[in-house]
Amino acid sequence: MIKITLPDGSLREFPAPLTVAEVASSIAPSLGKAALGGRIGRGETSRVVDTSHLIDSDESLAIVTDKDADGLELIRHSTAHLLAYAVKSLFPEAQVTIGPVIEHGFYYDFAYKRPFTPEDLGAIEKKMTELAKKDEKVVRRVLPRDEAVAHFKQMGEAYKAEIIGSIPEGQDVSLYSEGAFEDLCRGPHVPSTGKLKHFKLMKVAGAYWRGDHRNEMLQRIYGTAWANKEDLQQHLTMLEEAEKRDHRRLGRELDLFHIDEHSPGTVFWHPRGWTVWQGVEQYMRQVYRDNGYLEVKGPQILDQGLWEKTGHWDKYRENMFVTESEKRDYALKPMNCPGHILIFKQGIKSYRDLPLRFGEFGQCHRNEPTGGLHGIMRVRAFTQDDGHIFCTEEQIQSEVIAFTTLLQKVYKDFGFTDIIYKLSTRPEKRIGSEESWDRAEQALAEGLRASGCDFEYLPGEGAFYGPKIEYTLKDALGRPWQCGTIQVDPNLPERLDAEYVGEDGARHRPIVLHRAIVGSLERFIGILIEQHAGALPIWLAPRQVVVSSITDAQADYVTDVVKALQKQGVRAEADLRNEKITYKIREHSMQKVPYILVVGDKEKASGAVAVRARGNQDLGVMSLADFQEKLSSDIANKV
CATH class of the missing domain: 3.30.980.10 (Threonyl-trna Synthetase; Chain A, domain 2)
Known part of the structure; x- marks a missing residue:
């Protein structure tokens, strides 16, 4: 007899070998018609087979239909x-x-x-x-x-x-x-x-x-x-919406950046785009300052010998840009970590100095194939909000908790609240003792649990030297973007001979936690553009307010309003063109300016402004002082 165990635990017996299709039909004729295949076995060793697959021994079986992944x-x-x-x-x-x-x-x-x-x-x-x-x-x-x-x-x-x-x-x-x-x-x-x-x-x-x-x-x-x-129609609708939000198209329409054949895979930032960049960078710089990070800056070019020590020269050489000077070979850095190790090694470090958190807006270069380049999402030259935490093994968990809490706040400020957490564990080929892997994986898992995060394991997906957490945000269309990460690394300090003096007076190797929140700033800005369909939050918008006159008679007042707003720190511009006000409003609306102020003779006489908010919202007439107060609140609260 052939014994088939079904997913609900029930057992069916058959006198002779039979196909998956025959098992499905024996359960219910409708299931036989719906069957697309079968999954035999359990756990990681299970596999999907054709409905014609012959089962000739006792087996576990789940019938696969179009309702299943x-x-x-x-x-x-x-x-x-x-x-x-x-x-x-x-x-x-x-x-x-x-x-x-x-x-x-x-x-x-x-x-x-x-x-x-x-x-x-x-x-x-x-x-x-x-x-x-x-x-x-x-x-x-x-x-x-x-x-x-x-x-x-x-x-x-x-x-x-x-x-x-x-x-x-x-x-x-x-x-x-x-x-x-x-x-x-x-x-x-x-x-x-x-x-x-x-x-x-x-x-x-x-x-x-x-x-x-x-x-x-x-x-x-x-x-x-x-x-x-x-499902097909829903997907096609999503693609249509994604096309409207494509950061490459919006980058051109909003005059933010362009990609040029004279330098493939690099970004030419226009004034408005660079304003957005600075908004992201300065925000992250404040995040560094508020959370105990010391900002550093490493060189762009490092000697081949260093990359040989780190292992990149052997394993990553084809993706590196190399150069030569005075018969020495160098490479443009594809990542910032070796430079941070070299900074850490300057001077004697004590256990009292740990955890030591370095942060850098470090530009990296990777020789990506031309076919893989995609707008500003995937480029050859990019800047990371890169950070490295030097700590002891006992400090990993508390650093993960602090980092996760920080990451959640940053994502929320940028408009992302749906985050997926994944923990990648030890691969088959790895270094280090099983005990050290146990402790590292447990520290990451407990850090996520203490942060209130539900997460899934990715067995075997960790690096050969340590486990990691991946933080993936979902955008307005439900698309996942893996941006944040924190990676346990005892290997690089060993390769580059980094050490600190412990409480016992002996020399010890620190653990390095590689961490990033937004990752590549270029890619993250591309995600932001698509998330908000170009209508960036007011605190990031390259032009926050445009003040438009109805006739030339209001030109002086428009100029005074703009100066008052600029003095407040607002990115404000005047539109004094001899055009109809409806034309001006339509144009600035298409440019996704958060606030358009319209000024006529009545507003000039009363020291007021007529306020139109993005999305064709008419907020009516208010005093300039009241509008400035509202604006300050919007920017401060990252509306």
Whole structure:
């Protein structure tokens, strides 16, 4: 008898081996129809299999449907194959390469003699719908590696043959077919193409074969797929809203910054954009001062020998910009930590000096591939609100509590209240004793619990030298952005010989906590722009108030109002142009100015201003003094 244990703990017995689909149908005919796959086993060793998978021994089994995360993964994986099927149907000369699942969807890379056009995408999507409606069975078979290579070469699929040829000799590979199309794949897949109903192709982009810029350029078609029509529509609506909020478009429209081909991956900040930058930096600088951080500044260029000691030269060399002077090799720093260690080492440090908190707005350079650059979100030159806390092992927990509380306040001030907490624990390959890992992981976990944070574990995701906490904020569209982190590191002080004198008079190694709140300022400002759709909070807005005259007769009064506001510390400008007031209001509203003051003869005579707030709110006429008081309150309270 075959014994199958279901998720609710119930047991079912069968006289002979049977498939996942047959188990599902035995539970309920409707479940048999809804089944997309099955998850066999329990815990980390469990795996998802096809509905055709044969169960021939006692096993735990959960039926996977489109209500499950596993089911959505199956749908997206199978839709990628459906895309390739459609492309081969319409463009037989195209060669297929790889097509993985990604967040919210999938992509597939193709080699074809000409670029795919938007019209091609429409035709491909239409063909996918036709093929799905045919409800063709998805069938798995296994071939020896060499036989599979010959099979795909005969089909003219050189890329697939190359992929299989890189698999160790003697191994078998699995192939999946649906109708006239067959593809190399580990699987699993949905049982038939009829399960694929809610998808949309999004765009075409270039991609190097196997991600290597030395290889030929392929065409990557991106798509999204969902379990139902409502989820698909919700996602498409979110994408439309994200397009409106795109920081690159808003950066141009609001005259904040630009990216120039003369310096790829770096940002040219315009006056208004630099005002926003300074607002973020000066705010974080005050955070440093209020929370016991000592601001430092390290050099941009450091000797190769230092990077060899830290291990970066061996493991990170291809991502570093290097230079040479007087027959010595140097690198632009990709991170600030080694410089902070060198500062710590100057002079004798005592246990009484700990915890010692260094902070730096340090500019870093990383040689990111051109294809990975994205506006100001991912650049080659960026500045971090970088900090390093030198402490003892016993001080880790209290520092985590203090840091988490601080991070929550900072995020709230910037308009983020939804934070996800994740604790990454020891990886398989690591240094240090099990006892030290136990203590470090426990300190991080207890620090989060004491801060009132629910968190999830990421087993094995820590660095080889220590565990870490990742702080991920969610924006107005529900998108996650991992910005903050605190990382336990006993390794770098060891490599660079940092030490302090303990209470016992002996030399000890400090623990370093790498920590950041906003991370890259460039990236964080990009997130802020998209979070607020360009309408930045008044305390960050590059122009907080614009004072507009109705006629030339109010010019002197407008100038006096602007001077009074500027004296108050407000970023105020005058608009004295000979334009209709409705035109001025519309223009400044489109520029997302928080307050527009309109001044006519009546306002001039009474020393008042007519106030319009962002969002087309008419706040009426008030005295200049009352408006200044309101403005001070808004800025102070970070409205």
